[in-house]
Amino acid sequence: MGSAQVRQTSKGKLPRWLTSEHPLPWLFPVTSILVVFGLYPVLYSLWLSFYKRNPATRTEKFLPSWNWNKLIGDERVWDAVTVTFTYAAIALTIQLVLGMLIALLLDSDRRGFGLFRALMTLPLVVPPAVTGMMFLLMYDSSFGVISNALYSLNLLSPDHPILGSGSTALWGVIVADVWQWTPFMVLIMLAGLRALPKEPFEAASIDGATAFQSFFFLTLPMMSKIIALAVLVRGIDLFRIFDYVKVMTDSGPGTATETLTAYAGTVYFKSANFSYASTVALATLILVLVVSTVFIKVFKIRF
Amino acid sequence: MPSSASKSVLRYLVSIFVVAVFVFPIAWFALTSIKPISAVFNKDRVVVFDFKPTFDNYRVTVLGGEKENLVGGQSASMGTSGKGAYDGRGSIMSSLIIAVSSTFLATFLALLAAYALSRMKFWGSQGYLNWVLSQRFLPPVAIIIPLVFIFHDLGLRDTHLGIIIAHTLINIPIALLLLKSFFDDVPIEIDQAAMIDGATRFQCFYLVVLPMIRGGIAATAVLCFIFSWTEFILSLFLTNTIRTIPVKITTFVTSTGSEWGYISALGTAAIIPGFIFILLVQNHLVRGLTMGAIKD
Numbered sequence: 001m002g003s004a005q006v007r008q009t010s011k012g013k014l015p016r017w018l019t020s021e022h023p024l025p026w027l028f029p030v031t032s033i034l035v036v037f038g039l040y041p042v043l044y045s046l047w048l049s050f051y052k053r054n055p056a057t058r059t060e061k062f063l064p065s066w067n068w069n070k071l072i073g074d075e076r077v078w079d080a081v082t083v084t085f086t087y088a089a090i091a092l093t094i095q096l097v098l099g100m101l102i103a104l105l106l107d108s109d110r111r112g113f114g115l116f117r118a119l120m121t122l123p124l125v126v127p128p129a130v131t132g133m134m135f136l137l138m139y140d141s142s143f144g145v146i147s148n149a150l151y152s153l154n155l156l157s158p159d160h161p162i163l164g165s166g167s168t169a170l171w172g173v174i175v176a177d178v179w180q181w182t183p184f185m186v187l188i189m190l191a192g193l194r195a196l197p198k199e200p201f202e203a204a205s206i207d208g209a210t211a212f213q214s215f216f217f218l219t220l221p222m223m224s225k226i227i228a229l230a231v232l233v234r235g236i237d238l239f240r241i242f243d244y245v246k247v248m249t250d251s252g253p254g255t256a257t258e259t260l261t262a263y264a265g266t267v268y269f270k271s272a273n274f275s276y277a278s279t280v281a282l283a284t285l286i287l288v289l290v291v292s293t294v295f296i297k298v299f300k301i302r303f
Numbered sequence: 304m305p306s307s308a309s310k311s312v313l314r315y316l317v318s319i320f321v322v323a324v325f326v327f328p329i330a331w332f333a334l335t336s337i338k339p340i341s342a343v344f345n346k347d348r349v350v351v352f353d354f355k356p357t358f359d360n361y362r363v364t365v366l367g368g369e370k371e372n373l374v375g376g377q378s379a380s381m382g383t384s385g386k387g388a389y390d391g392r393g394s395i396m397s398s399l400i401i402a403v404s405s406t407f408l409a410t411f412l413a414l415l416a417a418y419a420l421s422r423m424k425f426w427g428s429q430g431y432l433n434w435v436l437s438q439r440f441l442p443p444v445a446i447i448i449p450l451v452f453i454f455h456d457l458g459l460r461d462t463h464l465g466i467i468i469a470h471t472l473i474n475i476p477i478a479l480l481l482l483k484s485f486f487d488d489v490p491i492e493i494d495q496a497a498m499i500d501g502a503t504r505f506q507c508f509y510l511v512v513l514p515m516i517r518g519g520i521a522a523t524a525v526l527c528f529i530f531s532w533t534e535f536i537l538s539l540f541l542t543n544t545i546r547t548i549p550v551k552i553t554t555f556v557t558s559t560g561s562e563w564g565y566i567s568a569l570g571t572a573a574i575i576p577g578f579i580f581i582l583l584v585q586n587h588l589v590r591g592l593t594m595g596a597i598k599d
Contacts, residue, residue: 021504026419027431029412030475037450037472038438044449105318112315116322118585123325124592125577127533129549130570134328136556137335137563142346145331179328184592191589191597229596240442243535247553261444261536268448268540278448285445292440301596 042285049279060275067279077280079255080263081287087170087259088238091177095234096227098178099185104215106186107193117190120183128180132247135176139163163249166256173244173257181237185230192226193219228299232292239288260284329574336360336567343563360568364391389562391569394551398573400463401538401547402531405470410524412471413478418508420479421486422494432480439476439594443536454541461543469541470531477530477594478523484595485519486512522587525580532577548573 049067051060071077106116126134138146141161150156162172196219204214220227242261245251251258251266258266261284268277295301334351335343342354362368367390420428450469451460459465489512497507513520538547546554548569555566581588589597 021423023419023423023425023428026415026423030416030435030479033412033468033472033475034435034438037453037468038441038446041446041449041453042441044453045445048448102321105314105321108314110311113318116318118582119322119326121581121585121588122329122578125529125533125581126329126574127535127549127577129533129535129553130332130573131328133552133556133566133570134332136561137567138328138331143344143349145349148349179325183325187589188593188597226597229593233593236440240444242444243549246536246539247556261442264444265536274448281442281444281448284442288440288442289437 042282045278045282048275049282051275053273053275055271055273067276070276071279071283076255076258076263077260077283080258080260080280083170083255083257084239084241084259084261084287087174087177087241087257088235091174091181091238092231092235094174094178095182095185096231098182099230100189102182102186103189103193107190117186120186123180123183126180128243129247131176131180132244135172135179136163136248139172164253166253169249169253169256173248176244176248177238177241181234184234188226188230189223192223196222225299225301228295229301232295232299232301235295236288236292239284239291260287332567333571335563336571338564340564360564361572363389364565364569365395365572367392389555389565391548391551391565391572394546394548394569395572397463397466397545398532398547401466401470402528404463404467405474405531406524406527408467408471409474409478409527410482410520413475413482413523414513414520417479417482417486418512421483422491432483435476435479436594438472439480443473447537447540450537451540460541461545463545465541466538466545466547469537470534473534473537474527474530477591478527480594480596481523481526481591482516482519482595484590484598485516485523488519488598489515519587522584522591525584526591529577529580532573 050062050064052063052066053060102120106113106120123131135146138144139162141147141158141164144162147156147158147162150162151158156162156168160168163169200218200222201214204218209217240261241259242265245257245259245262246265249257251262255263260280264277264280264284267273267280271277337356337358337360338350338354339357339359342350359368363370370389420432454460454465459468493511493515494507497511498504502511533549534547535549538550539553542550552566552569552573555562555569584591
C-alpha cells in the first residue's frame with residue numbers, strides 16, 4: 001500500500017538525523033526523559049540519603065552511613081515492611097484466587113457474558129484516590145452502607161469503626177484494593193483460558209477426568225506463565241501502594257496501615273527530613289527491585 | 304444431562320451476582336451524588352432510593368455554581384468554606400490538559416523508540432528494554448523528593464508542564480513496551496520491501512508501518528490517558544494550586560467532616576471518561592495491562 005506513496009516522496013528533504021539507520025536518534029528523546037526525570041532523581045535520592053539532617057539548625061552534614069543505620073534501627077521501618085508484605089500477600093492471594101474463579105465463571109460464549117466481562121472492567125478506570133473515597137463513604141460508621149450491613153449481621157459493632165480500629169483497618173484498605181484490581185486478574189486469566197488448546201481437555205474428558213482434575217492437571221500448569229506474569233505486575237504495584245492508604249487511613253490508626261511508601265511520605269510531609277525520607281523511599285525501591293528481579297529470573301518472564 | 308439447564312441458570316445467577324458486587328460501589332457513589340444532604344447524612348438508616356434527586360452537587364462541583372448557604376439546613380460538616388473551594392472546573396481543566404498532553408507526548412516519543420527497538424538489532428537492546436521495564440517498577444516515592452527539588456529549580460513546580468513531564472515519565476515505559484509488541488506483529492519483510500523501493504527508515508516507519516498498527520496506537524494512547532487521569536501521588540507532591548481531579552477530591556475531606564455530596568459528584572464525573580475509553584479498547588486491554596507480554 002505504501003510503496004507507491006513512498007517512491008513519490010522525495011528523499012533528502014528530511015533532516016539527516018531522521019533518515020539515519022542508527023538507533024540513537026530514535027531512542028534519544030525517550031532516553032533523555034528517562035535519564036533526566038527517572039534515573040537522575042534516583043541518584044539524587046541516594047546522594048540525599050548520605051546527608052545527616054540536624055533538625056535544630058536545619059542544616060545537613062555529609063555522613064554517608066547515618067541515615068542507613070537509622071533505617072536499620074528504625075522500628076517503624078520494620079513495622080512498615082511487615083505491613084507492606086502482609087498487605088501485598090493477602091491482597092495478591094485474594095485477587096489471584098478470585099480472579100481465576102471469576103474468569104472460569106465468565107468464560108462463556110452464551111448471551112450476556114460479553115456484557116458481564118465488559119462490566120467487570122469498570123473498576124479499573126476509577127482513580128484509586130476516588131476508590132478510596134467510595135470505600136470511605138461505604139465504611140462510614142454512622143451512614144456507611146457496608147458498616148450498616150455488617151451491623152445488622154452482627155459482624156461489627158458501631159464502637160469499632162472499620163478503618164478506625166487497628167485490627168480491621170488494614171482489611172478495610174485491602175478490600176478496596178481487591179475490588180479495584182481483581183478485574184485485572186480476571187481479564188488476564190480470561191485471556192489465558194481463551195488461549196488454551198482444546199485437544200488436551202477433550203482427551204482428558206474421554207479418559208474420564210473430572211472437571212477438577214482437568215483444572216488442576218491441565219489448566220493450571222498450562223497457564224503458569226500467565227499467572228506468574230499477573231503476579232509480577234500486580235505484586236509490584238502492591239509494593240508501591242500509596243493512594244489507598246493516604247486517602248483512606250493516612251497510615252492510621254497509629255501506624256496500623258503504614259506501608260513503606262506511606263512512611264516515606266509521612267517523613268517528608270511531617271518532619272521535612274528529606275534525607276531520611278529519601279532513604280526510606282530508596283529502601284522501597286531496593287525491595288521492589290530485588291523481589292521483582294528474583295521473580296523474573298525464577299519464572300523466566302520476558303517482555 | 305438433565306441438570307444442564309438448571310446449571311446454566313445457576314451460572315447466570317452467580318455471574319449476575321458477582322458482576323453486581325463489582326459494579327455496586329460505583330453505582331452507590333453515583334447514587335450518592337444525586338442525593339440531597341439529608342439523605343446522605345441520615346444517621347438513623349441508610350437511604351437507598353427514597354429521596355428526591357438533586358443535581359445540586361454537580362451544579363457546585365462541575366459547573367462551579369455557588370454553594371448554598373445551609374443556615375438551618377442539615378450540613379454535617381463545616382469543611383472548607385472558602386469561596387469556590389468546591390468548584391471543580393479548574394481541576395477538570397487541569398486534568399484534561401495534563402492527560403491529553405502527556406498521552407500525546409508519551410505515545411509519540413515511545414513510538415520512535417519502540418520502532419527502533421523492534422526493527423534495529425543493536426548491541427544492548429535487550430538491556431535497554433530491561434532498563435525501561437525497571438522504570439515501570441520504580442516506586443514514585445523513590446523519585447518524588449528529588450523531583451520536587453529539580454522541578455523547583457527548573458520552575459516546573461506547580462505548573463501544568465511539570466505534571467505533564469511527570470506523567471509522560473511514568474507512561475513512557477508502558478507505552479514503549481506495548482507499542483514494541485505491536486510493531487513486532489508486523490513482519491519485518493514489509494520494511495525491507497519498502498526500503499528496497501527506496502524508502503528511508505523514517506518514511507518506512509511513518510508511511511508504511513505506522514498505519515498498520517493504528518489500533519495498537521489508539522489502545523496505547525487510551526491507556527496512557529487513563530493512567531494520567533487516575534494518577535495521584537506525583538500530582539499530590541508536585542503541585543499546590545494546580546490540582547488534578549483525584550487530588551482535588553481529597554481536599555473535600557476535612558478534619559471536621561467530608562462533603563460526600565460534592566465528593567461523589569466530582570468523583571462520578573471523573574470516572575466517566577475512563578468508562579467510555581475502556582469500552583473502546585476492550586480488544587487490546589489485556590495486552591495493554593501486561594505491557595505487551597500477553598497478546599490478545
